[in-house]
Amino acid sequence: MGRSFGQITEAHSAGAGGLKWLNSLRALGVILVLVYHFFPSFLPGGFIGVDVFFVVSGYLITSLLVREFERSGRLRLFDFFRRRWLRLFPAIAAMLLVSLPLSLLIPSDFRTDIARQAAASLSWSTNYYEIFTGQSYEARLLPHLFIHTWTLSVEMHYYLFWGAVAAVVLFAASRVRRRGGASACSDPRAAGGNRAAARVALLPMAVVFAAVSVACMRSVAARASDPSAAYMSTLSHIFPLMIGSAFGCLYGFSPLISYGRLFVKKNGAAARVFRPVSLAAAAAGVAAIVFLSFGFSFRDPRVYEYGILAVSLITAALLCLARMWQDLSPRREPGVTDYLGLRSYSIYLLHWPVMIVVGRLAGRLGASPDASSLWCAALGIPATFIAAELSYRWVEQPFRARRGPAYAAYAAYAPGVAVKGAGAGKRLWNVIPVCVAAALIAVSLNAVATAPRLSDIESGLRYGAMSLDVSNLKGLYSDVGSAASTASAASAADGSMEKRASKDAGASPREGGVATPGEGGGNG
Amino acid sequence: MGKGVRTSIRVLIVALTLLAALYALGVVAFPHHLASDDGYGDRYDGVVVRGDYAGVVRIEYADGAVWEGPLAKGRFDGKGRYRSPEGWTFTGEFRNGAAHGPGMFELPDGTSYSFNIIETTERSR
Structure with a gap:
């Protein structure tokens, strides 16, 4: 069962019989984000590429959940979580093992508190870490190396939340129908209807959650001068994922499919009209998104009032078009967008730390600010693509296809998990990646250990007991000393001197105050 | 397996x-040990958690004085000992930087004064 779902996942995203044009949407998203980060003044609103990703992801995940439920009548929640974790985690770990050694090339200030940032990336809490430490999303002077993993935090929170909701809803719906009608096993058609009904039960929930999230973003962003908290917080930014989920609920919904087929039956009259119209609509949608990324900027309040919502809805419409095109066009999508879309995750993960390191190095070489940003892009973008290709080939793909040395290392600790192509002869090849990984881990740990700590610098380690407390004490000393000397001669017993000293020094109830510093002997 | x-x-x-x-x-x-200079020639040596010293801190002042005891927000706090450059030592309890409660001065010649501070008011100059 597990392997067939793996195949569904592959087919779904790789385009072989799955939804073909998803990769083009992902390519659009990643290009927008890349241009936004490397050329921020050129495309100040490119951060909306992230929301394109979110909608696609919501759609994909929900359709997967629905299909699993449809085929097996149940949703294996922990299996779902495990697959999601395996999809996201290895690439993040690889990104860290590459970025941390690279960060040793730039001033150590960039590594301030890097231990907590790395921990946040690996535990899906970057968004709240950045919010709590007050970092603005747009901080560019000393940007955090892993701040871009905030989107993965939101994604994982969405998986946890929506997976649980879907499990409960689908389970409840299946129980209700089974009690009311024929058992699921005896009547497959009733079962299909029952599952479709369960699926439609998810749709209103997705819409409601989306609406709540939109309201949350609008209210939080309206009240704050820096919209970073609204932007990165899960509750206020989950609605693109929920909008995608709503459309994912409709996937495979038979009435919709038969209706859609009317439009795409290849030689029908409707199809002849539909083709150019849908092409124009798709072009308009993409153009609208690009236009918005030129027009928006991070602090523009319109982004949070309706901008991100608009981008999400346009992306959802493009998804619907893609779904319809799947039956219409036998052609594969263009190679470029396919390539970019498949590697979009690795490209997104690696471009930000690479950009910071390359940008800082380019600046250090003495280039002027404008030239250095050009150098940063000229060197950083190819470096990103090379690193992303390696990450895709050596980390992402093997984990999804369950082969390769990285996966073999994981499988060694999870017996029972099959590794394809593993054999005695391959063991020597496995040694090289293990050594490389060990070296990267060692250098990364060193980078973390030698990093300045946030607590010592940014929050200001408090050195206080310097002048005031010491002078308090010295004043007390001279008070006591003079009180002792006004007592009778030095030969008097220590005991009576002590008593007198305490009387003078401690004479507060009547006088309302005692050892006042700066007043030598004045108290007695 | x-x-x-x-x-x-x-x-x-x-x-x-x-x-x-x-x-x-x-x-x-996670607390970590930190030995550092405050920029005025005084050396602080202690365990830091969340941006503040915790537990016993040893301060070696530029003028030769030594403090051993806890700090709270950078002020003397709790039971500690201060040894001045002139040679006298104060051992006692502190609250918010000022001596509070029982305390004792020990002079280099061996005499000692102990007392009990009830209240301290600070005057700005």
């Missing part, structure tokens, strides 16, 4: 992820 190992690895992964999240968000903090 088998299902039990797999389950325990998954539990371990979840537990580590949770711990990492708590650490990242500052809920869990």
